[in-house]
Amino acid sequence: xxxxxxxxxxxxxxxxxxxxxxxxxxxxxxxxxxxxxxxxxxxxxxxxxxxxxxxxxxxxxxxxxxxxxxxxxxxxxxxxxxxxxxxxxxxxxxxxxxxxxxxxxxxxxxxxxxxxxxxxxxxxxxxxxxxxxxxxxxxxxxxxxxxxxxxxxxxxxxxxxxxxxxxxxxxxxxxxxxxxxxxxxxxxxxxxxxxxxxxxxxxxxxxxxxxxxxxxxxxxxxxxxxxxxxxxxxxxxxxxxxxxxxxxxxxxxxxxxxxxxxxxxxxxxxxxxxxxx
Amino acid sequence: xxxxxxxxxxxxxxxxxxxxxxxxxxxxxxxxxxxxxxxxxxxxxxxxxxxxxxxxxxxxxxxxxxxxxxxxxxxxxxxxxxxxxxxxxxxxxxxxxxxxxxxxxxxxxxxxxxxxxxxxxxxxxxxxxxxxxxxxxxxxxxxxxxxxxxxxxxxxxxxxxxxxxxxxxxxxxxxxxxxxxxxxxxxxxxxxxxxxxxxxxxxxxxxxxxxxxxxxxxxxxxxxxxxxxxxxxxxxxxxxxxxxxxxxxxxxxxxxxxxxxxxxxxx
Numbered sequence: 001x002x003x004x005x006x007x008x009x010x011x012x013x014x015x016x017x018x019x020x021x022x023x024x025x026x027x028x029x030x031x032x033x034x035x036x037x038x039x040x041x042x043x044x045x046x047x048x049x050x051x052x053x054x055x056x057x058x059x060x061x062x063x064x065x066x067x068x069x070x071x072x073x074x075x076x077x078x079x080x081x082x083x084x085x086x087x088x089x090x091x092x093x094x095x096x097x098x099x100x101x102x103x104x105x106x107x108x109x110x111x112x113x114x115x116x117x118x119x120x121x122x123x124x125x126x127x128x129x130x131x132x133x134x135x136x137x138x139x140x141x142x143x144x145x146x147x148x149x150x151x152x153x154x155x156x157x158x159x160x161x162x163x164x165x166x167x168x169x170x171x172x173x174x175x176x177x178x179x180x181x182x183x184x185x186x187x188x189x190x191x192x193x194x195x196x197x198x199x200x201x202x203x204x205x206x207x208x209x210x211x212x213x214x215x216x217x218x219x220x221x222x223x224x225x226x227x228x229x230x231x232x233x234x235x236x237x238x239x240x241x242x243x244x245x246x247x248x249x250x251x252x253x254x255x256x257x258x259x260x261x262x263x264x265x266x267x268x269x270x271x272x273x274x275x276x277x
Numbered sequence: 278x279x280x281x282x283x284x285x286x287x288x289x290x291x292x293x294x295x296x297x298x299x300x301x302x303x304x305x306x307x308x309x310x311x312x313x314x315x316x317x318x319x320x321x322x323x324x325x326x327x328x329x330x331x332x333x334x335x336x337x338x339x340x341x342x343x344x345x346x347x348x349x350x351x352x353x354x355x356x357x358x359x360x361x362x363x364x365x366x367x368x369x370x371x372x373x374x375x376x377x378x379x380x381x382x383x384x385x386x387x388x389x390x391x392x393x394x395x396x397x398x399x400x401x402x403x404x405x406x407x408x409x410x411x412x413x414x415x416x417x418x419x420x421x422x423x424x425x426x427x428x429x430x431x432x433x434x435x436x437x438x439x440x441x442x443x444x445x446x447x448x449x450x451x452x453x454x455x456x457x458x459x460x461x462x463x464x465x466x467x468x469x470x471x472x473x474x475x476x477x478x479x480x481x482x483x484x485x486x487x488x489x490x491x492x493x494x495x496x497x498x499x500x501x502x503x504x505x506x507x508x509x510x511x512x513x514x515x516x517x518x519x520x521x522x523x524x525x526x527x528x529x530x531x532x533x534x535x536x537x538x539x540x541x542x543x544x
Contacts, residue, residue: 054498078503085498085499089447089492093503108504109512112512115512
């Protein structure tokens with residue numbers, strides 16, 4: 001079963017405007033981590049909004065758990081597809097952490113006793129339970145995003161979408177968020193879709209969908225992606241430093257057998273190389 | 278950051294008054310404000326004064342804080358008193374002050390009106406001192422509940438209030454940021470004639486409004502993504518419940534108010 005499937009989806013905001021998305025097709029499996037990457041205006045955020053019915057495709061079809069997404073069932077779909085947005089402040093509805101996590105539950109008419117349980121367990125999953133009664137202005141950006149993730153987890157969705165959710169955070173906050181969602185995804189076997197313009201962030205994902213000018217440019221795994229340095233630069237993406245370093249080393253004649261995807265792998269390859277001599 | 282947050286001037290002493298149901302507090306204050314206008318003799322006024330002072334003591338909020346909080350009001354109270362002193366011409370002439378005759382009735386009426394004014398302000402300010410803005414919002418939503426039958430958007434109003442409260446610190450922070458950014462480009466907010474200073478506010482307000490609208494749009498989208506579709510079928514996390522202490526407070530108030538209404542002069 002596919003958690004999410006796009007079948008030949010095209011989208012434009014108005015009839016007389018150019019297409020933002022053209023003939024996009026892809027699938028996300030249950031329990032899989034898919035990263036969607038692309039430069040600004042490549043259509044990646046539009047994909048996110050199409051996935052839970054904030055927008056509807058001009059052409060083509062979208063299936064959530066093999067059920068076609070229509071105007072009639074968007075409310076059920078929205079309980080299965082949770083979304084975390086870019087700006088930590090502009091998605092914090094409640095006056096305290098507890099009230100904010102409760103918001104999604106209140107909307108769905110969850111009884112109060114069950115609400116309390118779900119708030120506790122979802123805040124524990126993102127390690128924010130100590131901040132239960134804190135107001136948003138007393139939290140850092142990363143903490144607010146973790147609360148947003150807790151708010152999504154509380155409605156126990158099948159898929160979580162992070163739409164540039166780390167773009168406004170410092171490196172520490174970014175790591176905090178990615179580690180959190182990665183752990184939660186592994187524990188609960190939910191689908192995870194991270195949307196970003198930073199190649200460094202796709203390295204942990206299982207698959208990568210690269211968007212360029214409203215079209216799917218390629219679907220691949222991170223290790224393959226970093227091999228295509230020149231092409232990536234052409235479509236406006238920065239190649240991670242480790243890959244740049246690995247390429248430079250290869251040019252100098254250092255025989256690296258495998259494309260490293262993080263510092264640790266590069267280090268391992270280098271020292272085993274040295275000891276083999 | 279914290280010193281900017283003076284909205285409501287909530288003082289968290291966790292007294293019995295703090296833990297009361299905000300609806301009961303609001304109802305008591307509402308009827309107190311009405312009934313105090315029926316007081317017209319020493320006994321009825323003493324009873325109402327007793328109630329207000331007793332409530333203030335129960336809140337455990339330091340007197341210093343309350344007196345300071347009433348600073349702008351002191352002026353009005355004193356002004357009212359002096360005005361009555363010179364304008365009212367009832368009773369017998371007590372003494373002459375720089376050619377003006379001060380009547381006994383004026384002294385009496387000035388004192389009474391000032392006292393009434395003081396009590397009103399004191400008791401109403403106790404509400405914000407002991408109740409968080411969000412509790413007040415909940416209370417308003419609950420008290421206005423019956424109006425829903427007449428298609429009055431009670432839930433929407435309460436949600437608007439709570440979102441506004443939530444965004445006050447955010448927008449204050451933003452204002453500070455913008456004002457610093459504009460000041461660094463040479464906008465002068467502090468000196469110069471009044472008209473110039475008013476004009477200097479424009480480059481502050483325009484970006485603030487632009488960003489507030491952008492926030493509103495993003496917030497609306499986030500709310501929709503989180504399944505918000507109006508008040509229908511919604512449950513609430515924060516629950517208001519009337520318990521023994523609320524009943525006790527209500528009985529207390531009713532007894533005092535009834536006593537005051539009985540003892541007042543009917544003639």
